[in-house]
Amino acid sequence: MKDQHNxxxxxxxxxxxxxTSVDVLLPYLPAHWQEYIRLSGFSGPLDNPYPEAALTSAQxxxxxxxxxxxxxxxxxxxxxxxxxxxxxxxxxxxxxxxxSIHNPDLAAALxxxxxxxxxxQWLEPEARLRASLVVPSHxxxxxxxxxxxxxxxxxxxxxxxxxxxxxxxxxxRYYPIFEAALRHDLVVGIQFGGTPGNPPTATGWPSFxxxxxxxxxxxxxxQIISLITEGLxxxxxTLRVALIESGxxxxxxxxxxxxxxxxxxxxxxxxxxxxxxxxxREHIRFSLQPVDAPPNLAHLExxxxxxxxxxxxxFSTDYPHWHFDTPAEAVPLEFSPSLRGKIMAENARxxxxxxxxxxxx
Amino acid sequence: MKDQHNxxxxxxxxxxxxxTSVDVLLPYLPAHWQEYIRLSGFSGPLDNPYPEAALTSAQxxxxxxxxxxxxxxxxxxxxxxxxxxxxxxxxxxxxxxxxSIHNPDLAAALxxxxxxxxxxQWLEPEARLRASLVVPSHxxxxxxxxxxxxxxxxxxxxxxxxxxxxxxxxxxRYYPIFEAALRHDLVVGIQFGGTPGNPPTATGWPSFxxxxxxxxxxxxxxQIISLITEGLxxxxxTLRVALIESGxxxxxxxxxxxxxxxxxxxxxxxxxxxxxxxxxREHIRFSLQPVDAPPNLAHLExxxxxxxxxxxxxFSTDYPHWHFDTPAEAVPLEFSPSLRGKIMAENARxxxxxxxxxxxx
Numbered sequence: 001m002k003d004q005h006n007x008x009x010x011x012x013x014x015x016x017x018x019x020t021s022v023d024v025l026l027p028y029l030p031a032h033w034q035e036y037i038r039l040s041g042f043s044g045p046l047d048n049p050y051p052e053a054a055l056t057s058a059q060x061x062x063x064x065x066x067x068x069x070x071x072x073x074x075x076x077x078x079x080x081x082x083x084x085x086x087x088x089x090x091x092x093x094x095x096x097x098x099x100s101i102h103n104p105d106l107a108a109a110l111x112x113x114x115x116x117x118x119x120x121q122w123l124e125p126e127a128r129l130r131a132s133l134v135v136p137s138h139x140x141x142x143x144x145x146x147x148x149x150x151x152x153x154x155x156x157x158x159x160x161x162x163x164x165x166x167x168x169x170x171x172x173r174y175y176p177i178f179e180a181a182l183r184h185d186l187v188v189g190i191q192f193g194g195t196p197g198n199p200p201t202a203t204g205w206p207s208f209x210x211x212x213x214x215x216x217x218x219x220x221x222x223q224i225i226s227l228i229t230e231g232l233x234x235x236x237x238t239l240r241v242a243l244i245e246s247g248x249x250x251x252x253x254x255x256x257x258x259x260x261x262x263x264x265x266x267x268x269x270x271x272x273x274x275x276x277x278x279x280x281r282e283h284i285r286f287s288l289q290p291v292d293a294p295p296n297l298a299h300l301e302x303x304x305x306x307x308x309x310x311x312x313x314x315f316s317t318d319y320p321h322w323h324f325d326t327p328a329e330a331v332p333l334e335f336s337p338s339l340r341g342k343i344m345a346e347n348a349r350x351x352x353x354x355x356x357x358x359x360x361x
Numbered sequence: 362m363k364d365q366h367n368x369x370x371x372x373x374x375x376x377x378x379x380x381t382s383v384d385v386l387l388p389y390l391p392a393h394w395q396e397y398i399r400l401s402g403f404s405g406p407l408d409n410p411y412p413e414a415a416l417t418s419a420q421x422x423x424x425x426x427x428x429x430x431x432x433x434x435x436x437x438x439x440x441x442x443x444x445x446x447x448x449x450x451x452x453x454x455x456x457x458x459x460x461s462i463h464n465p466d467l468a469a470a471l472x473x474x475x476x477x478x479x480x481x482q483w484l485e486p487e488a489r490l491r492a493s494l495v496v497p498s499h500x501x502x503x504x505x506x507x508x509x510x511x512x513x514x515x516x517x518x519x520x521x522x523x524x525x526x527x528x529x530x531x532x533x534r535y536y537p538i539f540e541a542a543l544r545h546d547l548v549v550g551i552q553f554g555g556t557p558g559n560p561p562t563a564t565g566w567p568s569f570x571x572x573x574x575x576x577x578x579x580x581x582x583x584q585i586i587s588l589i590t591e592g593l594x595x596x597x598x599t600l601r602v603a604l605i606e607s608g609x610x611x612x613x614x615x616x617x618x619x620x621x622x623x624x625x626x627x628x629x630x631x632x633x634x635x636x637x638x639x640x641x642r643e644h645i646r647f648s649l650q651p652v653d654a655p656p657n658l659a660h661l662e663x664x665x666x667x668x669x670x671x672x673x674x675x676f677s678t679d680y681p682h683w684h685f686d687t688p689a690e691a692v693p694l695e696f697s698p699s700l701r702g703k704i705m706a707e708n709a710r711x712x713x714x715x716x717x718x719x720x721x722x
Contacts, residue, residue: 167565168572201583202562202576204528210626211529211583211590214619215563218579222562222572229572247618252660253610257653258575265571292618294667299613302663306655 009345010327011354012081012090014244014287014316017122017131018071019044019096019114028113028120033106045097045110046195062320070320074126081319082128085327088345089354091157092122092131093191093244099138099162100195107136111146115156123155130352132160132189138196140173144180151184157352158187158242162194163219170223170230182236187352190223192216192245217292220246221254224280228258231271233279240351242285247292248313252306255280281309285351288330288343289318297332310339314348370706371688372715373442373451375605375648375677378483378492379432380405380457380475389474389481394467406458406471407556423681431681435483442680443489446688449706450715452518453483453492454552454605460499460523461556468497472507476517484516491713493521493550499557501534505541512545518713519548519603523555524580531584531591543597548713551584553577553606578653581607582615585641589619592632594640601712603646606679608653613667616641642670646712649691649704650679658693671700675709 019025022044026034036042062080064073071077082090096114101107114134122129133156135143143159150156159181167173169190181188193216199205200212200219220243233239255277262269262276272279293300304310315330331340348354380386383405387395397403423441425434432438443451457475462468475495483490494517496504504520511517520542528534530551542549554577560566561573561580581604594600616638623630623637633640654661665671676691692701709715 165564168562168567169564171565171568196564198563198565199559200563201529201587202560202580203524203526203530203557203583203587204532204559206529206583206587206590207532208590208629210622210629211586213626214586214615214622215583217614217618218582219563221579222564222567222576225572225575226562226564226567229567229569247614249614249617250611252655253578253608253614253653253664254575256610256655256660257578257608259656260653261571261575265574268569268571292614292621294613294617295620299663299667302660302667303614306660306663 009341009356010085010087011315011345011348012085012087012317012319013242013314013348013352014289014318015077015081015090015092016071016318016320017077017092017094017118018069019094019117020068020072025110025113025117028116029109033109036106045100058320074122077319078126081317082126087128088357089348090129091352092118092129093160093189094118094132094134095160095191095193096134097162097193097195098134098136104136104139104142107139108142108146111136112149115146115150119153119155129155130157130354131155132158133186134160135177137161137177138166140176144176147177147180147184147186151180151186156186157354158189161188161190162196163190163192163216163223163246164194164196164200166196166198168222168226170226170228170232172230178232178236178239182238185353187240187242189242189244190220190246217247217250221250224254224284225258228272228276228279229269231269233283234271234273239283240285241283242287242314242351244287244316245290245318246286247290248286248307249292249294249303251280251286252303277308281312285312285314285347287314287316287318289316289325290321291325297334300332301334304335304339310342311347313343314351315344370702370717371446371448372676372706372709373446373448373678373680374603374675374709374713375650375679376438376442376451376453377432377679377681378438378453378455378479379430380455380478381429381433386471386474386478389477390470394470397467406461419681435487438680439487442678443487448489449718450709451490452709452713453479453490454521454550455479455493455495456521456552456554457495458523458554458556459495459497462497465497465500465503468500469503469507472497473510476507476511480514480516490516491518491715492516493519494547495521496538498522498538499527501537505537508538508541508545508547512541512547517547518715519550522549522551523557524551524553524577524584524607525555525557525561527557527559529583529587531587531589531593533591539593539597539600543599546714548601548603550603550605551581578608578611582611585615585645586619589633589637589640590630592630594644595632595634600644601646602644603648603675603712605648605677606651607647608651609647609668609674610653610655610664612641612647613664638669642673646673646675646708648675648677648679650677650686651682652686658695661693662695665696665700671703672708674704675712676705
């Protein structure tokens with residue numbers, strides 16, 4: 001038997017499964033919340049990062065023929081991604097915006113319902129899928145309870161945290177989430193978007209969506225700075241964090257700046273004993289899509305070299321969103337086979353601890 | 362006469378003149394505010410970006426022998442910078458934090474006092490200096506009034522805006538400031554720091570100063586995104602913006618991301634007719650210090666090339682702050698003489714419209 005997974009395997013670490021409407025969650029909710037939703041007219045949590053009706057939110061052809069938004073149909077996901085690209089594992093990130101709900105019990109109940117729905121409708125029917133636990137991240141104790149409830153289910157490999165938050169995730173209020181992740185050996189996945197109520201920039205509310213979209217890279221950077229500064233990786237040396245849809249070409253500059261200023265200001269944070277860039281390379285991984293790459297391939301190669309590691313990038317399609325790159329398009333042919341193999345599958349395999357699938361030969 | 366300014370001239374576009382205490386401003390304040398300050402115990406606006414007593418806030422040896430904080434003494438500035446490095450022009454950025462004062466009339470009166478003090482104590486005694494107008498940036502109409510009062514004084518070349526603000530500077534509330542800048546042909550200088558009251562990150566208040574310091578690069582990026590998105594450079598095609606103490610190695614990544622997303626989302630902002638990177642290269646300049654450069658010279662050369670322009674960087678010492686680089690240290694010897702000359706003087710000369718000083722030969 002010849003092991004070819006290093007050169008041909010594909011692990012897609014960012015697929016989206018969409019909740020068509022709150023109605024699909026009703027069977028997974030307690031009677032109280034079923035009644036509440038029916039009587040109140042509540043139609044589900046609100047967010048608008050990928051407006052369902054916008055032409056640019058999803059690839060053409062991803063609308064299920066049976067109705068519902070792109071990303072809501074397992075058969076289509078199989079056909080358009082898993083089978084089409086012979087994906088070995090695909091990791092689901094369900095961006096159901098429970099963080100917009102201020103009622104803690106409802107936020108927790110909806111999170112549990114989404115996760116039970118994920119097991120029932122996605123993980124059990126499809127062995128190639130893994131998923132991220134949706135949690136009420138703004139109520140860390142309740143989030144930890146949900147992680148303890150389902151974190152050891154073999155289908156869940158990650159906790160989903162929206163990158164926008166009311167406080168930086170290194171803040172001690174969030175420790176229960178990280179500790180629960182470690183109890184169940186899960187990656188903490190920080191994902192584009194979020195609806196915490198505070199503005200998406202450090203300078204208040206922007207006027208246009210393009211500002212929020214382009215500026216989301218800055219929010220990811222704030223989170224990295226916080227996690228390292230607060231000493232999360234010193235306190236929890238096995239903690240793994242994935243940044244999903246963050247871009248990555250800003251990373252070399254952030255590492256240079258952070259390393260330099262750590263040298264000048266580290267006496268304020270003596271528990272941070274190593275260069276910030278070392279924590280990043282060891283503990284943090286980045287999904288590939290949407291790529292914030294330069295138009296010039298030589299510049300992309302420079303950035304890859306500046307990263308100082310061939311282990312931080314992980315292939316993703318971001319299906320069904322419009323940034324979608326196929327595996328053939330995602331990594332330039334000019335990259336070495338070793339680097340391609342790492343980006344396309346092996347970095348994610350190691351990070352998410354996914355066993356290679358054995359094929360008969 | 363041989364014109365050598367292209368290879369040896371030095372223009373320092375970031376020097377700090379510190380107000381020793383509010384007492385030095387009293388002679389420049391109306392009687393009402395003099396009495397108010399004396400009777401109320403008000404000791405000046407508060408900010409803490411460079412704590413006076415912190416060893417790392419200023420280069421050793423910059424404390425005036427006559428007392429007062431580093432940066433408060435013109436004689437020392439002459440000796441340690443202007444004479445020491447044969448600086449042709451030095452641009453003062455007085456970081457007096459009037460933006461922390463919520464009383465609009467007091468914020469305006471203190472701004473006027475600082476500017477009159479700058480004329481009296483710095484510009485008139487020293488012909489090599491130029492200065493930035495301190496304005497109550499959080500009250501745009503009052504800021505415009507101050508710009509109209511003094512903007513045509515030949516010593517002022519720039520308006521000082523702190524990078525942290527309650528709304529992004531592209532917001533229409535700030536248009537009176539930009540219009541006043543254009544009436545007097547002044548650069549708008551956006552500078553590290555600020556005390557607007559809102560948190561310095563998009564994820565709320567960080568716990569440590571190092572987070573705020575490293576993360577200030579993200580705030581600068583939000584401001585660039587806002588200025589371009591709102592169409593400031595379309596509406597005001599002669600507008601010039603300097604980012605001071607912003608770093609610049611993050612700029613290629615921002616340009617790539619912004620150009621790409623503009624292509625996808627530009628129908629939301631149809632007034633933005635060109636690639637965002639084109640506006641940046643044409644309208645925005647960056648001071649050199651503090652450098653967020655990589656430890657590896659080859660990577661710095663890559664970044665310079667990725668900028669796509671040799672006209673965006675302008676030398677600065679940031680005197681008296683601890684990042685201080687001498688002209689000999691600031692630009693690597695490996696850079697071409699043409700690039701060195703542009704960074705050391707010519708980019709700032711063109712941008713700030715500074716006449717070459719003629720020397721007898």
